[in-house]
Amino acid sequence: MAYDNTCKYLAENYPAEFASWLLSIDTSDIQVLKTELNLEPIRADSVSPVLREGFPPQATGEPVRVTFLQIANQILHLEFQTTPKSTTPLDFRMLDYYTRLKREYWCEIKQVLIFLQATSSAIAFQTQYIDTNTTHRYRVIRLWEEDPTPLLANPALLSLATLARSDSPQRLLEQVATAVDMIEETDERQNISACVQVLAGLRFDKNVIKQLFREEIMQESVIYQDILQKGEQRGLQKGEVAVILRLLKLRFGAIEPEIEQQIRKLLIAQLEELTEALLGFNSQSDLVNYLANISPLQPSLGD
Template sequence: MSYDNTCKYLAENYPAEFARWLLSSDTSDIEVLKTELNLEPIRADAVTFLQISNQILHLEFQTSPKSTPPLDFRMLDYYTRLKRQYWCDIEQVLIFLQATSSEIVFNTQYVDRKTRHEYRVIRLWEEDPTPLLANPALLPLATLARTDSPQDLLEQVAAAVDMIEERDERQNISACVQVLAGLRFPKNLITQLFREEVMQESVIYQDILQKGLQQGEQRGLQKGEVAVILRLLIRRFGAIEPEIQQQIQSLSITQLDELAEALLDFSSPSDLLNYLVNISPAQPNQ
């Protein structure tokens, strides 16, 4: 999730730089769209939409080519929803961050019988680092660009970060560099070139930390609810099969709340089994 947050932070705080890189557009009249595309299977919080004149730039960053539904269909789905809502030109760019030989990263279209939809794909490990090194907002992406000497490239990025005059921007870009560099470089090399205290003072680090704390609190609350429910069930029906315990442990907090209320009406272990059969699996946190 930290990679998603980092790329989203960069695209939304430096939209003109991304438009210049991807569209060769020098306009500063850009609006970050907080568009509502949250119907399944779309997850609008994982992408960025930039409106530039009468065009929308749809950016999506991926660390893994695996996706449900598949990425090619997702791009078509985004396109049709954006077109319906804004009815303008739409440029879609799918940016893969981490090198892989998967066939998915070489696919640039969705094809299904009479339907064909094309989109752009950028594989960062094949990109020339020169234009990325020349722009402070793109320095984090430069760490993943094409090079015969990865360590030399990271040293170039570190030197470019040090040249950023404004302190807050330097801290935030440095933090983004360190997060994305983690996809390619060992931690000890990153810490040699970048001071940890600079990262900790940045807004992107604080955002990642806050989300981590929230997820930790969520897991703690879930674990506590599971323990209480299992204690109640064991008290009423005796030993609970390990498989049933595992299924209960996999439930979301909302599902656990519902189970805690429903179990008051259970009269036998079969009631519990029937209840668990009829609920859908918990969805992973996004």
């Protein structure tokens, strides 16, 4: 999660730099779009019961959290991945994002899937989704194959430079540290340093990183505080879930796995409301009905 937050921070705070790197466009006319795409259910006039059998459940308007940049009359969709593993296959996710964006904005869409950590998985070398009647293409960047030179030249991209191609990774990290020290504005230097240290953790031992970067600089940064806050929230969420599941099992015995999964996906505010509501439940059916009336908040295809 720290890697996701870091990449999201960089893309949304330095959109012009990412546009210049990925699209070779130099412009300040860039807007960070909302990170949710709501898609209403689509109902076909007729679906054969035989053909429908075994199909996955239909989407029900769930929002999807992603990073989109609108540049003039086109949209740049950035997707960062540390591993090729995904509940929803990555190639299909790219198609899904594309169609949702197209329906809402109806403009040219550029998609870039960026793999941060070296892998030999075939998924990282796949650049299209192919189905019976559909072929959808997107761009893939494997950072470990990228030339670090353009990344080292741009403070916003220094974090990615730590993961770029190099015959001497240690020397590359030293170059990044030197470039970070040259950033004049204090807050920016602190935030970029924090991002560098987080992403460098995918490749380097933490002791190597500590030798080159001062820990107090990282702790003062906005991104570091954001990571800490989200970590605390996840801890609180897990604690709330544990308490609720224990109370429910004491009252109603074993809880259906599907119901337990629904509870685990609730946010802290929803869990707090459920804790109060369950005092009035007389049976597990009351719990089922209660959960059915809760609107899902910000689930992600990337989970």
